[in-house]
Amino acid sequence: MILENITIINLGAIEHFEYHFEERLNIVKSRYTDEIAHAICLVLGHKYSSLPAYRARRDSVIEAFVCIEGKEFRVEIKNKSSNLCLRAYDKDGDNLTKEYLYLTSHCLEQDLSDVFYGDNDKTLFKLLQYLDEDRYYESKELSRRTDLLSETKAFRAYLRAFIKDFQPELIREGKRYELYLKKDGRYAVRYKGDNDMPVFLSESEQTLFRYLCFLRTAEFWQGFEELRNLHAIKKPLLVKDFFSRLDESIIIENLLQRTMELERQAIILY
Numbered sequence: 001m002i003l004e005n006i007t008i009i010n011l012g013a014i015e016h017f018e019y020h021f022e023e024r025l026n027i028v029k030s031r032y033t034d035e036i037a038h039a040i041c042l043v044l045g046h047k048y049s050s051l052p053a054y055r056a057r058r059d060s061v062i063e064a065f066v067c068i069e070g071k072e073f074r075v076e077i078k079n080k081s082s083n084l085c086l087r088a089y090d091k092d093g094d095n096l097t098k099e100y101l102y103l104t105s106h107c108l109e110q111d112l113s114d115v116f117y118g119d120n121d122k123t124l125f126k127l128l129q130y131l132d133e134d135r136y137y138e139s140k141e142l143s144r145r146t147d148l149l150s151e152t153k154a155f156r157a158y159l160r161a162f163i164k165d166f167q168p169e170l171i172r173e174g175k176r177y178e179l180y181l182k183k184d185g186r187y188a189v190r191y192k193g194d195n196d197m198p199v200f201l202s203e204s205e206q207t208l209f210r211y212l213c214f215l216r217t218a219e220f221w222q223g224f225e226e227l228r229n230l231h232a233i234k235k236p237l238l239v240k241d242f243f244s245r246l247d248e249s250i251i252i253e254n255l256l257q258r259t260m261e262l263e264r265q266a267i268i269l270y
Helices: 033-043 097-103 108-113 126-131 141-145 153-165 203-228 252-260
Strands: 002-011 014-020 025-028 056-068 071-080 083-089 115-117 177-181 187-191 237-240 266-269
Touching (some): 002 033, 025 252, 033 056, 033 237, 033 266, 056 083, 056 097, 083 097
Parallel strands (some): 025 266
Antiparallel strands (some): 002 056, 071 083
16 A cells, blocks of 8 residues: 555645655655644544544645555545545546545554554553453453454464564664563563663663564564455554654664565655
8 A cells, every 4th residue: 555645735733735655765854743644644544543633624635645456546535514534536536435445444453553653652562462451451442443353363373473483673783782572472672692681771762662662563463464364455654753752873774674674655754
C-alpha cells in the first residue's frame, strides 16, 4: 500500500498543505505534524488517532491518492454533520468506498503498531500484555481490539514463537546496550556480554529504545498478518516526534536503514 500524495485544507491550524510521497522513505518537515499525522491516519483507515476531534472544521477537506496492489484509489474526506466521512473512487469516478474500507481494515492493535509518537509508550509492553491478557485487559477487551484474532490458536502460537526466536539488537552503534525480549514478553535493555552491568540510558538512547520496540511490534503484526494472509496489505509506517528527540551524535542513516528493513513505505514527520 502506497500513499502517493495528500492535500489537506482547513484542518486544525492548516489552511492548505500538499505533499507528494516517494514509494519508500519520506522525511516531511512541517510545523503541523499533528494535523498531517491525523489526516494520514484517516486516509489509511486507521481506527485510532490522538488528534482531538475539535480540530476538524466545517469546511475541512482531505484528498489523497492511494495505490493498493497496483490499483489506484482517489480518497476524499469531508466534514458532514460534524464527522469526517471518507469516500473512495476510481479514476472514472465510480464509488469504491466499500472496497477501499475493506482493503484498509486492520484491527485496532495492528493500526497502533504502525504509528510511532516520540513520547508515546503504547508499544513498549504490547507483547507482554498479549501474553498475559487476564492481567492487562478487561474481559474480552483484547479480543475486541484484535477483531477476535487473539482468541485463535494461530495467534497464540505465533506470539510464543516470536518471543522464543527474538534476536537481540544493539540500540546504537558504539555502545554495548542491546534490546532484548524477556521470557515474559517484556522489552528490556541489557549490557551485551555482562548482564550484571548496570544500564543508564541517556534521553536519546531511551528514545532509540522506544523506537526499536515500535519497529519490533510492527514486525510482530506484519509477520502474523502475512502468516494468515499471503496477500496482506502493508500500511505505511508513520513516525512523528522522533528525530527532534535525538542528539547530534546519533547516526540517522543507520536508523533509516533499520526502518526500511520492514520493506514498507515510511513517512517521518518532524
